Amino acid sequence: MGHDRHPLSPRLDHCPETLPAQAYFDQDWFRREQLTLWARNWVWAGRLNDLAPGTMQRRQIGVASVILCRTPEGEVSAFHNVCRHRGAELCSVDQQSMGKLVTCKYHAFAYAATDGRLVATGQAQPTADFDKRAHGLTKVSIMVWNGFVVLNLLPDPGPLRPDTGLGALDNWPMDSLVTGHRAVNEVAGNWKILWENYNECLHCATIHPELSDLVPIYKQGVMAQNEEPGWTPEADLRPAMKPGAASWTLSGKPCGPEFPGLTQAERAAGYLFVTLYPTAFIVAHVDYVRAVVFEPLGPERTRVTVEWYFAQETLDQPGFDAAEVAAFAKLVLAQDAEVVELNQRGLRSPAYTRGRLMPEEYAIRDFDAWVLQEMEDYK
Numbered sequence: 001m002g003h004d005r006h007p008l009s010p011r012l013d014h015c016p017e018t019l020p021a022q023a024y025f026d027q028d029w030f031r032r033e034q035l036t037l038w039a040r041n042w043v044w045a046g047r048l049n050d051l052a053p054g055t056m057q058r059r060q061i062g063v064a065s066v067i068l069c070r071t072p073e074g075e076v077s078a079f080h081n082v083c084r085h086r087g088a089e090l091c092s093v094d095q096q097s098m099g100k101l102v103t104c105k106y107h108a109f110a111y112a113a114t115d116g117r118l119v120a121t122g123q124a125q126p127t128a129d130f131d132k133r134a135h136g137l138t139k140v141s142i143m144v145w146n147g148f149v150v151l152n153l154l155p156d157p158g159p160l161r162p163d164t165g166l167g168a169l170d171n172w173p174m175d176s177l178v179t180g181h182r183a184v185n186e187v188a189g190n191w192k193i194l195w196e197n198y199n200e201c202l203h204c205a206t207i208h209p210e211l212s213d214l215v216p217i218y219k220q221g222v223m224a225q226n227e228e229p230g231w232t233p234e235a236d237l238r239p240a241m242k243p244g245a246a247s248w249t250l251s252g253k254p255c256g257p258e259f260p261g262l263t264q265a266e267r268a269a270g271y272l273f274v275t276l277y278p279t280a281f282i283v284a285h286v287d288y289v290r291a292v293v294f295e296p297l298g299p300e301r302t303r304v305t306v307e308w309y310f311a312q313e314t315l316d317q318p319g320f321d322a323a324e325v326a327a328f329a330k331l332v333l334a335q336d337a338e339v340v341e342l343n344q345r346g347l348r349s350p351a352y353t354r355g356r357l358m359p360e361e362y363a364i365r366d367f368d369a370w371v372l373q374e375m376e377d378y379k
């Protein structure tokens with residue numbers, strides 16, 4: 001029998017090795033990740049209701065530039081950002097308006113925005129050996145889940161697999177929530193460090209005093225009660241949030257009416273994390289929801305986009321300030337960004353090759369194993 005670890009606790013019974021240091025700065029490692037896990041997993045592409053009908057947006061997924069289209073009728077589609085004639089880029093800006101067609105600027109080949117089929121070849125008059133049907137845009141898989149658009153470079157991808165399962169947010173009115181605030185920052189760190197930092201709370205007490213005050217268990221270096229030494233399944237569940245607090249805001253008070261469909265347990269928990277490797281995590285509260293998105297820009301640089309979503313009636317409250325609600329998570333994320341950069345700088349030391357994970361870092365062990373598995377499967 002273990003002394004302090006129940007078999008059902010996620011705490012590790014040993015201290016495994018971390019990934020090697022070069023996983024966080026080596027250009028070849030980075031490129032391999034781009035060609036494997038970023039090329040085969042669903043990648044966050046924003047909110048459907050932030051993509052106006054009649055617009056096209058450019059996205060980067062791993063090594064691929066992609067266009068995300070919403071036709072004037074509201075249909076969504078996505079394609080590789082390259083013309084099938086001689087390979088010109090189709091969209092050169094982050095966003096532009098469009099009609100029913102995606103037209104290449106170079107020689108005016110035009111493609112239907114709904115399915116990418118080639119409908120016109122400008123002034124060129126192809127001979128009979130050119131089959132228009134074989135020269136449509138190359139499709140990127142697209143789906144909408146909880147109002148989020150996600151893309152996958154595989155033509156026939158597997159299902160979207162959030163850690164909680166697909167239904168975890170069913171009691172939140174996800175489709176109708178509106179983006180009330182957005183923050184975009186670049187962090188001088190490898191994207192995996194951001195996920196590893198997300199996956200442990202050993203740093204919470206020192207790095208996140210405000211968050212640890214709001215969620216008392218974080219002060220103990222763990223994310224949940226079942227990680228505490230000595231935990232047994234019979235232990236009474238303690239409330240996660242401090243007495244009187246209901247949401248992750250500076251005051252702990254909800255910023256508007258609570259979502260009516262939540263269960264008592266969801267209300268009592270105060271937060272629900274939904275993790276979507278490698279791209280984003282969503283945190284659902286009783287009064288608002290936010291998404292945090294990681295987008296690698298290079299081996300040592302990551303763009304972090306954070307969006308806050310609210311019910312329209314919350315946004316419509318007199319004097320409501322979404323930036324004030326966002327301030328709490330922004331504070332926490334800024335604290336995280338600082339330690340991620342600290343971690344990145346240290347990994348370059350010739351004195352460091354790899355480290356060891358602690359029993360509380362089981363979720364990092366799982367994440368690192370997932371990364372290696374995804375890279376290994378690449379043929």
Ligand code: FES
Binds near residue numbers: 087104105106
């Ligand atoms: S490269 Fe696009 S039309 Fe020629």
Ligand SMILES: [Fe+2]
Binds near residue numbers: 203204207208336
């Ligand atoms: Fe943190």
